[in-house]
Amino acid sequence: MTQLDSTAEAADVTPAAPAVKLGRRRDHSRDPEILDAAIDVLAETGFDGMTIDMVAARAKAGKATIYRRWPSKADLVLDAVACMKAGELDPERLPDTGTLRGDLVAMIRPRSIEEGERKLRIMGGLFGMISSSPELADAAHAALIEPRAAVNRLFLQRAIDRGEVSPDCDVETIAKLTPAMAAFRLLIEKRPVDAEFLLSLIDGVILPAAGIGHGAPPATQAGQARSR
Amino acid sequence: MTQLDSTAEAADVTPAAPAVKLGRRRDHSRDPEILDAAIDVLAETGFDGMTIDMVAARAKAGKATIYRRWPSKADLVLDAVACMKAGELDPERLPDTGTLRGDLVAMIRPRSIEEGERKLRIMGGLFGMISSSPELADAAHAALIEPRAAVNRLFLQRAIDRGEVSPDCDVETIAKLTPAMAAFRLLIEKRPVDAEFLLSLIDGVILPAAGIGHGAPPATQAGQARSR
DNA sequence: TCTATACGAGACTTGCCAGTTTCGGATATG
DNA sequence: CATATCCGAAACTGGCAAGTCTCGTATAGA
Numbered sequence: 001m002t003q004l005d006s007t008a009e010a011a012d013v014t015p016a017a018p019a020v021k022l023g024r025r026r027d028h029s030r031d032p033e034i035l036d037a038a039i040d041v042l043a044e045t046g047f048d049g050m051t052i053d054m055v056a057a058r059a060k061a062g063k064a065t066i067y068r069r070w071p072s073k074a075d076l077v078l079d080a081v082a083c084m085k086a087g088e089l090d091p092e093r094l095p096d097t098g099t100l101r102g103d104l105v106a107m108i109r110p111r112s113i114e115e116g117e118r119k120l121r122i123m124g125g126l127f128g129m130i131s132s133s134p135e136l137a138d139a140a141h142a143a144l145i146e147p148r149a150a151v152n153r154l155f156l157q158r159a160i161d162r163g164e165v166s167p168d169c170d171v172e173t174i175a176k177l178t179p180a181m182a183a184f185r186l187l188i189e190k191r192p193v194d195a196e197f198l199l200s201l202i203d204g205v206i207l208p209a210a211g212i213g214h215g216a217p218p219a220t221q222a223g224q225a226r227s228r
Numbered sequence: 229m230t231q232l233d234s235t236a237e238a239a240d241v242t243p244a245a246p247a248v249k250l251g252r253r254r255d256h257s258r259d260p261e262i263l264d265a266a267i268d269v270l271a272e273t274g275f276d277g278m279t280i281d282m283v284a285a286r287a288k289a290g291k292a293t294i295y296r297r298w299p300s301k302a303d304l305v306l307d308a309v310a311c312m313k314a315g316e317l318d319p320e321r322l323p324d325t326g327t328l329r330g331d332l333v334a335m336i337r338p339r340s341i342e343e344g345e346r347k348l349r350i351m352g353g354l355f356g357m358i359s360s361s362p363e364l365a366d367a368a369h370a371a372l373i374e375p376r377a378a379v380n381r382l383f384l385q386r387a388i389d390r391g392e393v394s395p396d397c398d399v400e401t402i403a404k405l406t407p408a409m410a411a412f413r414l415l416i417e418k419r420p421v422d423a424e425f426l427l428s429l430i431d432g433v434i435l436p437a438a439g440i441g442h443g444a445p446p447a448t449q450a451g452q453a454r455s456r
Numbered sequence: 457t458c459t460a461t462a463c464g465a466g467a468c469t470t471g472c473c474a475g476t477t478t479c480g481g482a483t484a485t486g
Numbered sequence: 487c488a489t490a491t492c493c494g495a496a497a498c499t500g501g502c503a504a505g506t507c508t509c510g511t512a513t514a515g516a
Contacts, residue, residue, distance in 0.1 A: 023483080023484070023485070023486095023489065023490030023491035023492070024482085024483055024484050024485080024490075024491050024492045024493085025484075025485090025491085025492080026491090026492065027492070027493080046355075046356045046359065047356075048276035048356055049356065051472085051473060051474080052473080052474070052475080053473080053474095056494085056495095060494085061493085061494070062493065062494035062495060062496090063474095063475085063476095063494085063495085063496085064475095064476080064477080064478095064493085064494080064495090064496095065492085065493065065494070067474090067475065067476080068492090068493095071475095072474080072475080073473095073474065073475090123416070124355055124359065127274075127352055127355040127356065127415070128274045128275075128276055128277070128355065128356050130415075130416075130418075131274065131352065137418060141416065141417070145416060169432065170428055170432040170433075173409075173428060173429065173432055173433060174432070174433070176409070176412065177405075177409075177433065179412070180408050180409050180411075180412035180413075180416075181401075181404070181405075181408050181409075183408075183411075183412060183416070184404065184407070184408035184411060184412070185408075187355070187358075188351070188358075188369065188373060188408075188411070189369070190358075190362075190365060200398055200401060201401065204397065204398040204401055204402070204437060205398075205401060205402070205405065205433065205437045208436040208437045208439070209432060209433045209436045209437060211436070251459065251460030251461035251462075251513085251514070251515070251516095252460075252461050252462045252463080252512085252513055252514050252515080253461085253462080253514070253515090254461090254462065254463095255462070255463075255513095279502090279503060279504085280503080280504070280505080281503080281504095284464090284465095288464080289463085289464070290463065290464040290465060290466085291464090291465085291466080291504095291505085291506095292463085292464080292465090292466095292505095292506080292507080292508095293462080293463065293464070295504090295505065295506080296462080296463095300504085300505085301503095301504070301505090457516100458515100458516085459513105459514105459515090459516085460513105460514095460515095460516105461512105461513090461514090461515105462511105462512085462513085462514100463510105463511080463512070463513095464509105464510100464511090464512100465508105465509090465510095465511105466507105466508090466509095467506105467507085467508080467509100468505105468506080468507070468508090469504100469505085469506075469507090470503100470504085470505085470506095471502105471503095471504090471505105472501105472502090472503095472504100473500105473501095473502095474499105474500090474501090474502105475498105475499085475500090475501105476497105476498075476499075476500100477496100477497085477498070477499090478495100478496085478497075478498090479494105479495085479496090479497095480493105480494100480495095481492105481493085481494090481495105482491105482492085482493070482494100483489105483490105483491090483492080483493095484489105484490095484491090484492095485488100485489090485490090485491105486487100486488085486489085486490105
């Protein structure tokens, strides 16, 4: 749900009811810019440090315009986070290299890293709010964490299907290793989530946990996961 | 008593020339109670939600008394976090079972779990502040995260020394798996860090990453079977 | 015992920010 | 062209909390 305005909106959205309408209709074309601005400010200052004036200034919109669309700051943030899902999980464009390690390594690209760091900063900014709003907690998890875990889950499942990985391994836990460790590194240790870190995580933790590498039981001889 | 009040203290009292001083001396005996109260409120409400009145009420102290000792809310919290280190890492009382798995499992006790959850909640409450205060970030890391990682690091090093684990494994990363995954589970997923979770982490991730086999542990099927 | 000082309680001051209202100007619709 | 409505800007309101100050009481030291 993108628009939360209730009463006046419902009548507005429906093209029917011509009645006697004059003047301008509400312009929703700039909503995405406002939501983007909200996300930016959120990532930079956190929920409590963020003010509506900051968002308005960055979006070059009036404060009143924001309140005409979202009834409160919390609703604005919730909508902004919920609207983030779009734009990245093209299941078509995911790599499929034939090995688990190949798939995981293929995900390490500047674009992905940058996007991931941004999402983690947003999550950091939401922390204060998350504990008091289950709704927001769910939205944040779905938009910021779950997509990354889902990719890992898919890679693992494909590896299991092709016999590269034992079906006994704990897919759920392993799929969450990347987001959890990345969040820890960026938000708590305040160090960059770079390619070197991700590679050592893949070769040192994820593949061993999946039963590959370190000279463990290989169901197939696909693996070249060595070195490091 | 605590050596940390020094800044506020020296400047505040203004004496240094005792000469003819009468009356009462500042009573520092209740400082720990105030710091404890601050930590409690912090864990419950987060830095931004916490008010000095809450701390004063919980410690049954006057608001002015708090400001007589710490010049600002941020200083109070910083001192409170810094003073937490005491009271748990008796290196004598750590288990030494002779196997890595034995040591790790021996750390799973209600006391440890409770303490760990408390620390993680405090860390969650500090998130907003951490990004703007490197000083606090360091103190929080040293008091809340590092002790747990240090225990894992010690267990791993002992396992390496006795030849149970290859010296090639990435000790640093593996030692941080427990705090990182526990923080993720408690603060982001909002699920309890219980014995079942820790066991599956040990058997499904830590031991494999340390190069100890997958088919060995008597972990039965505890791995999955959870949903949400 | 006497006195200076710290104490708890709480009133007070100040500044910030969520949310509201006002206003002049722009614009789609009629 | 007329007009109802939206827009951005900015003034305004109200509440909350950081930090200060006052007061009556308690107590350690001379």
